[in-house]
Amino acid sequence: MSTSRRGFLKGILGTGAAGAAATALPGCAPDIDPAPVTDVTADDAGVVTLLVSRYPDLERVGGAITLRVAGEETHLLVTHSGQDTFSVLSNLCTHAACPLGFDGREVVCPCHLSKFNPIDGAVTQRPATVGLRKFVSTYNPGTQVLSIELRAGQDGFPxxxxxxxxxxxxxxxxxxxxxxxxxxxxxxxxxKIFITRGADGALSAVDALCTHEACEVSANPSAAGFICFCHNSTFTLQGAVTKGPATLPLKKFTVTETPDAVVVTGVR
Ligand code: FES
Ligand code: FES
Known part of the structure; x- marks a missing residue:
């Protein structure tokens, strides 16, 4: 590990939840660095375009970089895992939010050695139990351009x-x-967003991003609310926190109803 990267990692570990977790689980530091950070911007449609040959840390197979996108909360880990094979995942470990590295085969957390599949972000080694968020990307081998769509939607969803x-x-x-x-x-x-109709018939809609460390919450039908499986925060259908560590409510949208549809506004 280079001195500068060690300093970077030490700085990260010295703050916040990651620092607390590293203190609680000493002696786990592996020989893996967080991927080096590059600042980029997205266009008006939310697309980040990278000419891969301009990024030596990414150009080689087995390489990876972290992208800090201006104006976006989530930083991205871009991996080059095989010939013309790139993938883009959220760059924070779902265990305790350490920034992630890549060993050429798997995404690795330097803090407590969780590992993730670079293609789909699934957990391959604990202590993390929740996979990484994946972003849509396409690579053109002819132009060596990697395009990352930050605002891509789900097929079949409006x-x-x-x-x-x-x-x-x-x-x-x-x-x-x-x-x-x-x-x-x-x-x-x-x-992801959730639209719910409560037992009393009231509609509500919230963003699925947990306000603790940006994992995605899941519906928790037994409690008529949401649960974040990263650190077990829970929320009401309207997004209010019912159990921490999260302290802030989920982002809430306005919902109205017409005779033929439910309409959610403020989704931007
Ligand atoms: S922060 Fe603990 S394994 Fe990643
Ligand atoms: S990310 Fe920690 S409880 Fe949701």
Missing amino acids: SAVNGEVRLPFTQFPTLRDNGSFVEGTPGGYGK
Whole structure:
């Protein structure tokens, strides 16, 4: 490990939850560095374009870089795991938010040695139990350009248009039922949202990103709310915290209903 990278890692470990976790589990530091950091910008459509040959740490097979995208909360780990094979994942370990590195085969957390599959972000070695968020990317071997879509949506789920997501009852009939929920990632927004109808018939919609360390929450039907499996924070259907470590509510959207659809606004 180079002196500068050790200094960087030490600085990271000295703060926040990662620092606390490293203190609690000493002696685990492996010979892996967090991927070096590069600052980039996205275009108006939320696309980051990289000419791979300009990034020596990424150009070689087995290389990786961390992207800090201006204006975006989540930093990205870009790995080059095989000939013309790149993938883009969130760069913070879901165990205690250490920045991740790449050993050429697996994504590795320098803090307590969790490992993740570089292609889909799935956990391959604990203590982390929750996989990494994956971003859509395409690589053109002819031009050596890697394009990363930060706001890509889920196939079949309505896109956000001017911040509005319209869910027709013909496509989402369960949204008429009390105690139901729908989840999906709208194109143009790029993050998962939940739309719920509580037992009393009231509609609500929240962003799935946990406010603790940005894992995705899951529906928790038994408690009529949400749970984050990274560190077990829980939230009401309206996003209020019911159990920490999260202290801030989930981002909430406005929901209205027409005779034929549920309409979510403020999705931007
Ligand atoms: S922070 Fe503990 S394994 Fe990553
Ligand atoms: S990321 Fe820690 S509880 Fe959600």
